[in-house]
Amino acid sequence: MVTAVRSSLRDLFVEEARGVEMAAALSNLPLSHLNDRIARGELIGACPACGGKDRLGVNPGKPAWVCRGSDGGRDAIGLAAHVLGLDVSRSGDFLEACAAVLGRPVPGDTEENDAERRDREARIAERKRQNEEAAAKRDREANDFRAAEQSRARGKWLHAKLDGLHVTYLARRLDCYAHELPVAPLLRTSPAETYWYGKDDRDPRSVPVELFTRPAMVAPFVAPSGHVIGCHLTWIDLDRRPKFRPVILDAKGEPLPSKKMRGTKKGGMIPLIGFYELDGLILPDPHRPRFVAGEGIENTLAIALAEGPRADTIYAAAGDLGNLAGPADAKRRFAHPTLKKADKNGVMRPVWIASSTPKLDQTLDDALQAPAGVTDILLLADGDSEVHATASAMARARTRLGAGGARVDVLWPPRGYDFADLLALSSLGQ
Ligand SMILES: [Zn+2]
Structure with missing residues (x-):
């Protein structure tokens, strides 16, 4: 009789746990460290069971969760079991996971003796060890x-030509004679660079x-x-005004970027002017106290051309806005x-903008x-991108790069233009 009552109480308990939505279960699980990923409704962070930096993703809206490379599912009980190291195929562990989701103990649960508890704890510890081992292996891979990608990218730059079409391309882009162009000695040309398309980096089976x-044009990221x-690649088409880059379309006729990056970009910069080479390293001249950085090579060189280039200044490009601005506080x-x-x-949903x-x-x-x-420090904004997102990103870059005490200004071109366009326009008008 007592057993029957306990059993029906537990059935009820399990059913109740099954009815808890993932969003509600989250507050009962050790997951308060997860961060909101911009615009996708996905919470990202370290997995309490497997570690990592952003291995665990939980999307309460779908609902779905995934611990990358190891486990995933659509229910809160499975998520609870995963992060607590419980095995849902064992009834004791399954009830523990239900208890975690509901935030209260299993009813009538006084039966576990010391030996059973030790056994359960040992299993959890073993599961945690295995998860950590697998995670470390994935990290090593x-x-x-x-490292292999970086080495391939370095090779691409090392084997490119010092004097090539990139000089003509830049002169046309900035609407000046080649001899007027600021000398950016680390830029090179790959005479025959293949544009690969269709390779999905996350799927090793896909074929480009x-x-x-x-x-x-080939530039190094340092x-x-x-x-x-x-390295940073810009394909050139000298016949195609005004950008002198090829128009590239995918199979559906959607435009593809004429610039690509290989290897690692984040944390690096494209060195343009004011650097020297020493023992295979590329280093900024320590005697130059001023730093000018833009997203693109062309824009940054346009400013270098317009102001000199100045002998007290290091000119570099970030490659893209994300690398210039840096990561945002996701909560804001x-x-x-x-x-x-x-x-x-x-x-219709609002478009989210990363915080400043x-x-x-x-x-x-x-x-x-x-x-x-x-x-x-002078940061160059792009006037031809969405203005709110760009303004927020530039404010972020300004705060981040000024944290060490440097004075930071942001230079904006007129809305709808970038600095390279401006040079071409100003000469057209004259
Ligand atoms: Zn995990």
């Missing part, structure tokens, strides 16, 4: 893959196709240590004042770093 092969960790994202986008159910406040606890690998010792 990711590091090997990254060759869209075309033509000349490309880490603060001076090592080349990646804000909705775009007017822009909305349809979600998959056709409901930098994320706390950044590492040197998270974004471009100012060279040591610079006291005066």
Whole structure:
């Protein structure tokens, strides 16, 4: 009789646990450290069972959760079991997971004796050890893959030509004679660079196709240590005004970027002017106290051309806005004042914009770093990108790069233009 009552109480308990939505269960689980990923409704962070930095993703809205490379599912009980190291195929563990989801103990649960408890704890410890081992192996493999990619990117730059089409391309882009162009000695040309398309980096089985092969400008990405960790490619088409880059379309006719990056970009910079080479390292000139950085090579060189280039200044490009601005404080994202986008159910949702406040606890690998010792920084904004997102990102870059005490200014081109366009326009008008 007592057993029957307890059994029905437990059935009820399990049913109750099954009815708890993932969002409600979260507050009962050790997951308060998870961060909101911008615009996707996904919470990301370390897995309490497997570790890692952003291995665990929970999307309460779907609902779904995944611990990358190891486990995943659609219910709160499975999530609870995973993060607590419980095995749902064992009834004791399953009830523990239900208890965790509900935030209260299993009814009538006084039966576990010391030996059973020790056994359960040992199983949890063993499962945790196995998870950590597997996670460490995945990390090692990711590091090997990254090192190989960096080496391939370095090779691409090392084998490119010093004098090539990139000089003509830049002169046309900035609408000046080649001899007027600021000398950016680390830029090179790959005379025949293949544009691969269709390879999905996350899926090793996907096969890329060759869209075309033509000349490309090759620039190195350099880490603060001076090592080349990646390269930046810009395909050139001297016949195609005004950007002098090929128009590239995918199979559906959607435009593809004519610039690509290989190896590692984050934390690095594209050195343009004011650097020297020493024992295979590329280092900023320590006697130059001013630093000018833009997203793109062309924009940054446009300013170098317009102002000199100045002998007291290090000129570098970040490659993209994310690497210039750095990661944002995810909790302070804000909705775009007017822009909305349809979600998959056709409901219009606000477009989220990354905060102007930098994320706390950044590492040197998270974004471009100012060279040591610079006291005066000028950041170049792009006027042809969405203005709210760009303004927020530039404010973030300003705070981040000024944290060491340097004075930081942001230079904005007129709305709708970038600085390279401006040079071309100003000469047209004359
Ligand atoms: Zn995990």
